[in-house]
Amino acid sequence: MVISYQQGKVSYEAISGHICLYVYDFPRRTKRWDQDRCSDFFVFVHHRLRKMADSFVYSGLPFEAYLNTSLKHQMISFIKKKREKELKEELFCRMCASGTLEDESSFYKIYDTFNYEIKEPAAAYKNKTGQGRTKRRLFFLALSDPDRLDDESIAQISASTGYSADYINRCCMAVKEKVQQKRDELRRLKEKKSGCFFQILVIQEKIMYESDIEKRLWLEERVQRLRGRIERLSRKIAAKASCLVTHQDLAQVLGVSKGTVDSSIFYLKRKRNNHTVSSSSADRQSLHSLQR
Incomplete structure (x- = not known):
């Protein structure tokens, strides 16, 4: 199907449904992830799927083999980013609890700069x-x-x-x-x-x-x-x-x-x-x- 898409015989929309179902179920089949985690991973990788289909080069192995390898690398990246996010949230909570930050808004707040006109004194x-x-x-x-x-x-x-x-x-x-x-x-x-x-x-x-x-x-x-x-x-x-x-x-x-x-x-x-x-x-x- 992917080769037909690359040759212009079918649209990407015609094959995207099959690819999305395959990707969504991949972590459950290979790592026994639960449904919530599979959904999070699918959201993480979804925008890359069309690029995978475009960059696939047939060398005797089907698109599924190329997709499996790519998804394994994407799962590693997903796990690392998720771990970093959790660690960042934990660290932020520690800083708030210890008083390092006054409140959450102070972590992002940028104060405006005002220029006051000082006229000639008396x-x-x-x-x-x-x-x-x-x-x-x-x-x-x-x-x-x-x-x-x-x-x-x-x-x-x-x-x-x-x-x-x-x-x-x-x-x-x-x-x-x-x-x-x-x-x-x-x-x-x-x-x-x-x-x-x-x-x-x-x-x-x-x-x-x-x-x-x-x-x-x-x-x-x-x-x-x-x-x-x-x-x-x-x-x-x-x-x-x-x-x-x-x-x-x-x-x-x-x-x-x-x-x-x-x-x-x-x-x-x-x-x-x-x-x-x-x-x-x-x-x-x-x-x-x-x-x-």
């Missing part, structure tokens, strides 16, 4: 001397922790520094976006690391069933390369573990040099520490005078 920002400089320093310090800035806080900062609430809000959103990008990158690195662990599990299972020594050695080398990649990813994850706002983030959002942000926040922290020391000295002097 006049107080441009004033580099006196009170304007102090307001700018306070503004830098407030932006270093954007998660704490609600509408009420933004209104207070606006009143204290002279910047409009709208401008402060845009800067705050831009800084938060910087932090979100860091979290996204950290999440991607963790997913890559989890993917490497999964590949190692799959390869180790292949090694267990591999009888060819050279192929076993090749698979073991792949495991070693994946372990090396896991180590490199672990170092990157450790370096990016902190998703806090940096002075560089503030500098990029505000369009100033990092040194300007460094010196401004350093000045405020030093002033606060000096104030704390002065207050402690005054308290000790008061206590000493009372004791006298």
